[in-house]
Amino acid sequence: MDQLMSIVQGINSILWGYVLIVLLCGTGLYYTLKLRFVQIRKFGAVCKQTFGGLTLSGEKAGKDGMSSFQSLATAIAAQVGTGNLAGAATAIAAGGPGAIFWMWIAAFFGMGTIFAEAVLGQTYKSRDDQGQITGGPAYYIRDGFGSKWMAGFFAVTIIMALGFIGNMVQANSIADAFSTAFGVPHLMVGIGVALLGALIFFGGIGRIASFTEKVVPLMALLYLLGGLYVLITQSSNLIPAIKMIFVGAFDPKAATGGLIGVGVKEAIRYGVARGLFSNEAGMGSTPHAHAVAKVKHPAQQGFVAIMGVFIDTFIVLNMTALVIFATGAIDGQTTGIALTQRAFEIGLGSFGNPFIAICLLFFAFSTIIGWYFFGEANIKFLFGSKGLTPYRLLVMAFIVLGSTLKVDLVWELADTFNGLMVFPNLIALIGLAKVVSKALDDYKEDGTLKVK
Incomplete structure (x- = not known):
């Protein structure tokens, strides 16, 4: 087991140390230039397409897909997860305050990549054997790029990465938080999460869309209000906190007085890696949600996808970072979710720990729903609708297992x-x-095609 662990860690150090950072950022830069900075020049269209006619109770999703906002909410359910609470803190602890600056850079270029993913998801979406709209990278890899084996490889890896193993990680995060804050046994939490998940899994696309469009905006608002309260009470530290980010990007030791002994290289590495992991641009996950949006033109959902990265990184993740800096929670030793909890405990007192536990429940559970949905699209790609029931039961089992084993x-x-x-x-x-x-x-702008 130790030998296997060593091999996997070695692979990950190569994958996430440099290879994927270069490839993901390179792809983002390529699309940003090719699309002539679409994330800037079309930001008005991004806001209009996302928030025009916004409602938390849209039309019921069905065989023809979801509304554009429901698709965005499902994508954000996956994007805004434990990475926004624990990932930001991990990047700060490992790369210093400047890591946040490099998260911004990764997100900016990632907007170009995620626009492309959403457009391709829309362009190559299909119907399954039950007539249900579906789509995602496996479909545009097979039908657009023309490689069946690559499509199959992608489908298998994302089912394993998100549907099974990833959801174990999310369930464990919830169980740990509730055990620490309320003393609830891990197994009980796991069973509860699995049963709640089953209520949504077995309700199909209609219940998934209904859940995400209501819960995702509310959970984000809850977290932002809590963070805003902390920033108001610590307002005298806000400007120095922002300064720490910019100074730390190019002189990490100066930003914390040497408390975190890292260099620019570490700030860039951890900031970019955690940023990409958080907003998921280029990873092939969110296109499954954007593919099923009911829009007139693929570019419309591309604009909406850009907003997903903006909300994930520049709003929610930034709130975590600013609270950590403004409260002075950095001690050079605490990292991950513990650092975020420490910051909110300083800002909210005894309510800080339960507050983060509740937020983590919403964030991680919504991610479970989003990742389940992404896996479902690939189960249908590989096995058709007959594979859905076994998949749902397996996801429930992995959730329970993940809550008890770390x-x-x-x-x-x-x-x-x-x-x-x-x-x-x-x-x-x-x-x-x-x-x-x-x-x-x-x-x-009206969603139709230009006349040739």
Whole structure:
């Protein structure tokens, strides 16, 4: 077991140390330039398409897919997860305050990548054997890029990475938080989460869309209000906190007075890696949600996808970082969710720990729903609708198991499969760049095609 652990850790150090950072950021830069900074020049369209006619109780999703906002909420359910609470803190502890600056850079270029993913998801969406709209990277890799084996490889790796192993990680985060805050046994938490998940899993796309469109905005609002309260009470520290980010990006030791002894290289590495892991741009996960949106033109959902990265990184993740800096929670030793809890305990007193436990429940549980949905699309790709019931039962079992076991190997395997699924997705993204560029060029503000 120790030997296997060593091998997996070695693979991950290569994948997430440099290879994937270069490939993901490179793809983001490529699309940003190719699409002529679409994330800036079309930001008005991004806001209009996302929030125009916004409602938390939209039309019921069905065989023809979800509303555009429901698709965004499902994507954000996966994006805004434990990474926004624990990931930001881990990046800060390992790379200093400047890691947040490099998270911004990764997110900015990631907006170009995620626009492409959403456009391709829409362009190559299909219907399953029950007539249900479905889609995602496996579909555009097979039908657009023309590689069945790469599509199959992607489908298998994402089912393992998110549907099974990833959801074990999320369940364990919830169980740990509730055990610490309320003394609830891990197994009881796991069973409760699995049963709640089953109520949504077995309700199909309609129940998933109904859940995400209501819960995701409310959970984000709850967290932001709590964070805003802390920042108001610590307002005198807000400007110095922001200064720490910019100073730390280029002089990490100066930002904390040497408390975190890292260099610029570490700030960039951990900031970019955790940023990409949080917003998931280029990883091939969120296109499953954007593919089923009911829009007139693929570019419209591409704009909505850009907003998903903006909300994940520039709003929610930033709140975590600013609270940590403003409260002075950094001690050079605490990391991960413990650092975030420490910051909110300083800011909210005795309510801080329960507050983070409740937020973590919402964030992690919504991620379980989002990742379940992404896996479901690939189960249908590989096995058809007959594979759904076994898949749902297996996901429930992994949730219960994950809540009771914190095996380091499982965590490392989650990172490995997350990394492996990126390669076929990025290859297809580069290969289908002309399709994405044409979609943007053909788009008019009313959602119709330009006259040739």
